[in-house]
Amino acid sequence: YKYKLYANDFDMIKDYPNDKYMEMAISFNKNYKLKEVQKMLPTSVHQTWYWVDNYAKSNGYRGEPENGRWLLGISKPSPQLGEKLTTTKIKTEADFLNELEKTDPGESKNLKNRQKNGLIIGLVVTGTKKELLSLRNEPYVKAASLGAVVDNY
Numbered sequence: 001y002k003y004k005l006y007a008n009d010f011d012m013i014k015d016y017p018n019d020k021y022m023e024m025a026i027s028f029n030k031n032y033k034l035k036e037v038q039k040m041l042p043t044s045v046h047q048t049w050y051w052v053d054n055y056a057k058s059n060g061y062r063g064e065p066e067n068g069r070w071l072l073g074i075s076k077p078s079p080q081l082g083e084k085l086t087t088t089k090i091k092t093e094a095d096f097l098n099e100l101e102k103t104d105p106g107e108s109k110n111l112k113n114r115q116k117n118g119l120i121i122g123l124v125v126t127g128t129k130k131e132l133l134s135l136r137n138e139p140y141v142k143a144a145s146l147g148a149v150v151d152n153y
Contacts, residue, residue, distance in 0.1 A: 006143035010136045013146060016129055023048075023126050023147035028140050033118040034093050040140060041123075044131040049075050051122035052096065054111060093119050128152060 006027070013022065031053055032040070041047060075090075090096050093115055101108040111119060124147070125132065135141055 007145040009144050009146035010133060013129055013132055016149065018129055019152050020149050021126065021128060021152040022132055022149045023124060024132050024135075025051075025122060025124050025145045025147060026135065026141055027051075027122040027143040027145075028120070029142045030121075030140075031114075031118040032120045032140070034120055036118065037120050037123060041125070042131070042134045044134060045125040045127045047123055047125055049124040050120045051124075052111070052119045053114065053121040054107060 009024065013024075016022070028037075034050060037050060038047065090099060096119075097108050097112055097115070100111070125135070135144065
């Protein structure tokens with residue numbers, strides 16, 4: 001989908017104190033393969049969730065983004081908490097599609113047909129102000145939306 005306005009919260013980030021740790025959602029300029037995303041981002045930002053493109057293709061405009069409950073994604077567990085709570089080890093698009101096949105075979109088939117161009121259209125990253133600002137002028141960043149902000153401890 002195309003939107004009339006895209007979020008760009010990088011200006012907001014620069015006004016935060018340096019002692020904060022932040023979460024940011026990044027929308028990409030096109031679809032990428034999971035391995036491409038993992039390699040193209042600076043190593044200083046921590047990738048936590050990869051947004052899978054399960055949208056029907058459309059050239060139309062939408063007024064607002066999709067409700068989060070309809071989004072599909074691949075989580076990257078953190079060593080501190082996520083690994084203890086995660087039951088599956090999804091490392092590739094094929095792993096994701098195999099797991100999805102168990103709960104939604106139709107959606108899995110639909111995504112398999114579009115997999116060749118890459119399934120990832122965005123992600124959630126965490127980091128310090130300096131780390132997140134390193135994404136500011138990257139050509140693959142279409143939109144950026146600030147999420148949670150906490151003290152960096």
